[in-house]
Amino acid sequence: MALLALVRRLAPPALVFTALLGTWEAFVRLAEVPSFVLPAPSLVAATLVADRATLLPALLVTLKITGFALAAAVVGGVGLAILFSRSRWIERSVLPLAIVLQVTPIVAIAPLLLVYLDPSTAVLVCAFLVAFFPILSNTALGLASTDRNLLDLFRLYGASRLQTLRLLRLPGALPHFLGGVRIGGGLALIGAIAAELAAGAAGKGAGLAFRIVEAGYRLNIPRMFAALALISLLGIAIFSALALLSNRVLRRWHDSALDQDK
């Protein structure tokens, strides 16, 4: 039953995607477009396999940076959100700074960071910065929108602040937090890619974005597409993993996970 439902859900997008690739392939072949102008999907796939020795390590680098940045953003975002919920004063003094960092485009910050930090650290910091804010603001919102009656109930039973945080505020903020993580995960990848482009770092620590730049210099268009395809796949994988996680966690109680289960 569940399998059938899954197939039914996945079939339409898969169909559209296949049709798109088919048209692309047919167009390139029939019009005899040279591969340095537009490579056919089949050639991109072949390049993926042929260049795996350069592309896969780059994929791992980007994945690792994104993962670390997201993890740091979760720790930092949740930690700061908890501080905010404890003290208006901290919130008022720190939030503007977080907003300034958020509204300043990361591509503009990246070159500056590269002056002070070594490239791989700078990339990590950029990815962290963009992932951090949505997690912070979502979690802070979640912590602030605790059910007032439940708060009263906790007060009535003499709950300590720590008990209230652990048993009420934090679990109550979970849906908001997970929403923030989902946004943050996608942004961390974007931040990492943008910073890598700015860094233009070569060598062992090079991620997918640098491979794109490098392949561009060499007019190796198929490899550019192959690296791009890997970035898309990575983005899809991150998004799906986080969506799955959030569904797993919320499925028995939250409306946002309602139609997925059973």
Added chain:
Amino acid sequence: MGLAMLDTTRPRALVTLHDVGKVYATGTVALANIDLEVRSGEILTLLGPSGCGKSTILRLVAGLDTPTSGVLSRNHANVRGTVGFVFQDPTLMPWADVFDNIYLPLRLQGQSRNKAAPAIADVLERVGLARFVKAFPRELSGGMRMRVSIARALVSRPRLLLMDEPFAALDEITRFRLDDDLVALQAELGTTIVFVTHSVFESVYLSSRIHVMAAHPGRITAEIEIDTPSIRRGREFRTTPAYLHYCRQASDALQRAAPGEDA
């Protein structure tokens, strides 16, 4: 406030409000000159139109808020765990199953799960939800959620149970059933209950005393004693002439208090 003014002439009063007023920060005079006594073992209902300060009184009695004038004294009723509160909405934690929701008061008092389990099983049995220990709030009907909420309020064995229009959102059939259950539970446990409602019928059916209230400012305008022995309470009570008589009396009192307003 900390010093309970124990009135020795009335040893049965759990909570006493003397000339209590409440003005909110917004300037709203929610309550004025409230004299009220919650007597041990009774079901006292506060009956009145929306906005007359019923919830405010409950919050004061619970200690969730403080009066801005007058004296409120408690007879040991504010010791941890001796006050239960049931809100208009079930107010359950959606991320916790029925067991954990009911465990909450005991958990906050530091009891272990194992030690709390018998008490939880007992209240679940009483509210007829023994089969649903592992269910989550979303998987229950509105009436069942309300039962969980009541079970949670009862699990710490409160001497005083405060209920703020607990059944207002339910259909009449469910509501009558829960009213019946509440009367039975109260007869068995002897819990003192302050029950807020805007239903004349519910107030007469449940309580031993009714305080009729009016708004602007919130005040008590009439007090009705229901002189029916608790043995005669139960489903049949709804069809007796006495019941109808009291309903008329309460209804008239409401009308007099707020002519033109609908309860």
